[in-house]
Amino acid sequence: MRVLIVEDEMELADTVALGLRREGMAVDVAYDGVSGEEHLEANAYDVLVLDRDLPGVSGDEICKSLASGGSPVRILILTASTGIEEKVAGLGLGADDYLGKPFAFIELVARIRALARRLEARVGPKLIVDDVTLDPATHQVHRAGRPIDLTRKEFAVLEYLLLASGSVVSSEELLEHVWDDSADPFSGVVRVVMSRLRQKLGPPSVIQTLSGVGYRIADDR
Amino acid sequence: MRVLIVEDEMELADTVALGLRREGMAVDVAYDGVSGEEHLEANAYDVLVLDRDLPGVSGDEICKSLASGGSPVRILILTASTGIEEKVAGLGLGADDYLGKPFAFIELVARIRALARRLEARVGPKLIVDDVTLDPATHQVHRAGRPIDLTRKEFAVLEYLLLASGSVVSSEELLEHVWDDSADPFSGVVRVVMSRLRQKLGPPSVIQTLSGVGYRIADDR
DNA sequence: ATCGCTTGTTGCAGGGATGTTACAAGGCCC
DNA sequence: GGGCCTTGTAACATCCCTGCAACAAGCGAT
Structure with missing residues (x-):
């Protein structure tokens, strides 16, 4: 499973990346929006973990452009604001899930796994x-x-x-x-x-x- | 979402069924273990809400036979005994969750939802x-x-x-x-x-x- | 090349499957 | 108990799947 983390808090980004790699995922990290978009163009990721509050290109913009572009990437938004209206707004942008900081690492892993699973169509014996x-x-x-x-x-x-x-x-x-x-x-x-x-x-x-x-x-x- | 309630206290069973229906679930009720097993054979349920203390065929037996039979049904056990050791024993039987009476209805709904979510590989709020x-x-x-x-x-x-x-x-x-x-x-x-x-x-x-x-x-x- | 047979294509009609609407029964809230 | 909403039934309208038939095209043999 290929995951991209776009998060400007480097320490947090690295910690999460390390943890996900330990879970067996292939993880790339981008510390700002521009770099994030470059990564997204260059590689086919399954899941994108996206900080909403980014310097430069905001998470919202990335989210919107991906959704309108019909990208198959599943998006999980991270954010400091946990209000319900924030949540709804984020999902309206085309995100697939939403997680407020601070979060339990286990929960993040579970949600990423679930998103990736959803990506695979319901398959039977073919x-x-x-x-x-x-x-x-x-x-x-x-x-x-x-x-x-x-x-x-x-x-x-x-x-x-x-x-x-x-x-x-x-x-x-x-x-x-x-x-x-x-x-x-x-x-x-x-x-x-x-x-x-x-x-x-x-x-x-x-x-x-x-x-x-x-x-x-x-x-x- | 299809739910079966197996519970011999008829009043409790009916109350729960009513509430769950109000939540939009399709609910069947069985008042004893034998009837419960018949229902389980006849229909494809997503979640089974099972009283552990049943007359006739006990909840434990149903639980065991389902688990050994490889059934995909998620089991939530209800019981009057709330001790931790009881809980562990229940989960050991193949149950997926455990709720002691008395319980808050909201909690029951939340747990059923959580079980179904696991079953359907669904994540996130939307x-x-x-x-x-x-x-x-x-x-x-x-x-x-x-x-x-x-x-x-x-x-x-x-x-x-x-x-x-x-x-x-x-x-x-x-x-x-x-x-x-x-x-x-x-x-x-x-x-x-x-x-x-x-x-x-x-x-x-x-x-x-x-x-x-x-x-x-x-x-x- | 021509004939005879087999196979491919297309239009059409019957009938089953699906869509729509009106209405009635039942539940729920006040 | 009354009014509103939800849900299911029934009747009717519509769609489209299916099979038939007629014709065209392919193939092999003489």
Whole structure:
């Protein structure tokens, strides 16, 4: 886990950094806002521990620009002022959590951990082939990191193909396992779903056709 | 958040249940250990509030069997005996927290919240996605800085969606976690609440529907 | 190259799933 | 007890998923 601390009280910053490193985190420190922004541009941090009262570029500004820029960094604001209205204001700026000084070190660690955990999406056991991932639990499919919305049938077909892990699946087999009894073996439903699936997944093609045999997931390349 | 109370003092159980419902939780009650175990088997609870001194199946036994069964339920034990050694013993059984009677209701709520938070890897006072912020502590929701008035159910549904952090949540899952036993799985309550939520949140739409699959928070950007 | 078969694509209609609204029951506060 | 708010039910409207059918395109064999 990569953490950046932006805090002008050097002693406090160093102490916290030391403690976090002891917890196994990779920690960088910046003692002012400008330096902080440089670090943020240069590296991909998971969590930013940000003092609100900074000389130069204020914590608020950093916070706002990160939030408006769509940065995935989770922000934890540190501040001397513990008033509730301060708290609300800070969160309104796009921060994810708020901690008033003085704080217990354990609490800081716990909150950083929790923020990092929140960063990871809820993950189940996934099916992954190439750049395609399919999560049966949350019904989500990604291609090269981009989410793809599939209908139930499309999802079921893709799942079956992925489970076959590269071996060839015939139309009859798909009808047997993905459709119910009422499916007409003579209709071209499978062809239709395949077409729609391929359109949604986009190029390069993931599903190969073996004429006269069936379909399979392309696992070479 | 789904809570089960197992407590043989019916008056106390009902009072607590009422109070927790007022806090927006979905609460079921069992007045003895056997009934409690049945409930635990039938539903997916987030937190179990368990009286240690039960007739029939004791709280200790329930606690032990849950812990050994690897259940994800968080257990808060209630008891008349407040001695420290009792406390330690209770925690040794696999409980997550311990509260001696009599207790302040506020404290119970706070501890239940804390347990659920641990369970859901949630931290800090707010959940934030895009320009929507939700504060579990104060029951406040803001959209683009403007406060939005939600009912308990609406709040609970939105909270659940936000906690899923972009994952698809089915109606069944919502019924399971946000409503209690009395909910009719066949009714369209979820649809109605969604409609009211979307109206109150206003455009641009925050909640997406995947037909045949479920709902999710829009996490574009 | 042509024929025959298999596969891909697209428009369309039926039906199930979802959205919306009005209304009633119940709880809560005064 | 009265009035307000919340919650769930029911009815209706709307959306879109699904499968069918018709046609286009690909492939292999002669």
